Amino acid sequence: MLKLSHISKTFNPGTVNEKVAIQDLSLHLEKGDFATIIGSNGAGKSTMFNAICGDFLTDSGSIVLDGQDITFMPQHVRAKNIGRLYQDPMRGTAPGMTIEENLALAAGKGGWLSRISKSDKERFREQLALLDIGLENRMNHPVGLLSGGQRQALTLLMATMNPPKLLLLDEHTAALDPGTAEKVLNLTKRIVEEHHLTCLMITHNMQSALELGNRILMMDSGNIVLDIKGEEKKGLTVEGLLDKFKVGVGKKLDNDRILLSNEK
Numbered sequence: 341m342l343k344l345s346h347i348s349k350t351f352n353p354g355t356v357n358e359k360v361a362i363q364d365l366s367l368h369l370e371k372g373d374f375a376t377i378i379g380s381n382g383a384g385k386s387t388m389f390n391a392i393c394g395d396f397l398t399d400s401g402s403i404v405l406d407g408q409d410i411t412f413m414p415q416h417v418r419a420k421n422i423g424r425l426y427q428d429p430m431r432g433t434a435p436g437m438t439i440e441e442n443l444a445l446a447a448g449k450g451g452w453l454s455r456i457s458k459s460d461k462e463r464f465r466e467q468l469a470l471l472d473i474g475l476e477n478r479m480n481h482p483v484g485l486l487s488g489g490q491r492q493a494l495t496l497l498m499a500t501m502n503p504p505k506l507l508l509l510d511e512h513t514a515a516l517d518p519g520t521a522e523k524v525l526n527l528t529k530r531i532v533e534e535h536h537l538t539c540l541m542i543t544h545n546m547q548s549a550l551e552l553g554n555r556i557l558m559m560d561s562g563n564i565v566l567d568i569k570g571e572e573k574k575g576l577t578v579e580g581l582l583d584k585f586k587v588g589v590g591k592k593l594d595n596d597r598i599l600l601s602n603e604k
């Protein structure tokens with residue numbers, strides 16, 4: 341479903357601010373793969389997502405999504421097949437518009453909000469009810485009034501309403517309190533399974549990295565240094581995961597958000 345072949349990206353080349361963010365990175369995701377990604381600060385995790393989404397063109401390598409070479413495809417065209425959630429719950433929804441209007445946009449009704457039919461409304465209500473956070477009774481409320489967790493749940497629903505070929509989750513629960521984060525993670529798991537989505541999820545939470553998905557990718561210095569799946573993933577503990585990183589990379593996983601979250 342996704343094939344990154346030898347992609348590289350250096351920011352500000354030839355200047356004092358030159359930074360090699362991605363270096364000869366290759367990754368092959370099968371349809372339905374759900375890989376969690378962990379790595380040190382500045383390892384290139386978000387940059388890899390930006391490269392996939394077409395925020396910039398990579399310096400070298402190719403990106404193939406579902407058999408189609410998208411290496412030079414403009415960002416807005418790729419966006420039709422790629423859903424993305426960010427850490428900031430304020431991104432991905434229009435705060436001044438109602439829940440119903442936001443859903444209509446996600447459903448592809450464009451600017452024609454007057455086209456929301458009775459059956460659309462019913463469908464939206466049913467989908468919101470599945471989130472199980474009471475949003476189905478607040479369809480006419482502006483999204484700006486929702487809490488961070490409610491907004492992330494809604495963004496997740498919107499990003500997967502027309503199931504994307506690839507779902508990219510960039511620490512999408514990091515800004516939420518632990519209880520809400522767990523709810524949104526459970527919801528993520530359910531939606532990904534229901535639609536058999538191919539998904540990449542960056543997280544600093546080692547436990548989530550272990551519990552969700554079928555693969556764990558570890559990144560360091562602009563590359564994927566470990567790809568853990570199958571038998572190797574089964575029964576792995578947080579300590580075991582951190583040990584693997586230390587042995588594989590030759591240093592401790594160094595991420596300030598892991599330290600702040602009181603994990604090892």
Ligand SMILES: Nc1ncnc2c1ncn2[C@@H]1O[C@H](COP(=O)(O)OP(=O)(O)OP(=O)(O)O)[C@@H](O)[C@H]1O
Pocket residue numbers: 351352359360361379380381382383384385386387388595
């Ligand atoms: N647009 C840019 N211009 C210059 N440097 C950039 C740009 N985007 C990213 N970088 C640099 O590239 C490196 C990789 O950044 P990236 O955000 O991908 O790391 P990350 O693994 O997501 O880190 P974190 O866990 O801290 O979010 C960093 O050194 C970062 O400062």
